[in-house]
Amino acid sequence: MTALVRYLFTVLLLSQRYLAPVLLFTGLLAVLTSNDSGPLTATYGSAAGAMLVCSVWLTMALVGLEDRAHRSVVVVNAGGHPRALAGWVVTAVLACLPPAAAGLVLPLVFGSHSPAPADLLLGLEAQLTCAFTGIAIGLVCSPLVFRRQGYALVLALVLLAAVLLARTRSPVGALLVDLQSTSRSADLLGSTAVLLAAAAGVLAAGAAITYAIAVRK
Template sequence: MIALVGYMFTVLLLSQRYLTPLLLFLGLVAVLTSSDTGPLTATYASVAGALLPCSVWLTVTLIGLEDHAHRSIVVVSAGSHLRVLLATVGTAAMWCLLLMAAGLVLPLMFGAHTLGLADLALGIAAQLICAFTGMAIGLVCSRLVFRRQGYALILALVLLAAVLLGKGVSPVNIMLTHLQSASDSADALAPTAALLAVTAGFLAAAVAMTQAITRRKA
């Protein structure tokens, strides 16, 4: 599994197709946090929101790097579709972790903040919520599920709008709304961690659904 993740990470790195979501994320963080002096709860909520579309983009891009024939060879070498799918999720998570590291540090450079352990933990949890949600959307809107990418793009946009605007329903919307008005990271940490567990379940469900569809098409 480690070798498979390393292979996929290298393929995406050499393709340079990670650059667009990376530059989009850095640009959004710079715009949203430049000269910011407010509480880090709201700042990290903005950073997490910026990570959401970028994680979708990275996941879809990673799955779309190889054509059907090449992916079939990778599946045979790996031993199963599930191993390849899990390696894909692991690779997407690694790229999201790199973006998350930048998302934790850049607001401290662009604005005036005092970082505490609770702020750091909250920033990680908030970004993981959006990363897991984005990866789940990316999986169900990938070429593994949709052969016509035009339909996949429309669905991805609809799902992004739903998770961002679904008041009281979407964990992402609940988290962003709560953090924008919260003033203390320690108080916001427990409910954010609960939402993180929910989004981890969403990602697991997206993996299971994608695997079922992939096996049926195989």
């Protein structure tokens, strides 16, 4: 597994396909948090929304790095579809960690805040919740499921809108509502941890759906 993740991460870095989603994420952070002096909960909510979009794009780019034949070679060398899919998931999570760190630090640079440890922990939970949900969407909309990326893009946009507008019915929607309505980070740490666990479940479900469809194909 370590060799597979190292290989996928190296291919992603050499391809430079990570640049577009990372630059989009940075641009959204700059626009949404520039000159901000309000509660950090709302600021980290904006950063988490940017992470959601970035993680979807990054995952789709990661899985789509190679054509169908080369992906088959990766599956065989990995020891089967489960290990190959696990490698893509782990690599996607690792690829989201640097933007997540930027999502914690850049709002403090762009705005005027005095963060407490609870603020940083809440920001990390929010970033990971959106990253896990975005990776799940990215897997379901990846070339493992769709051969025509036009259809995949439409579905990705629909799923993004669904998780953002569902509010209490999705971890991301509930998270953003909580971050916008509460100004004390310490009051949200417990509920956000529950939402993070729910997002991990969404990621597992997305991986299971992707696996079932990829194996049938």
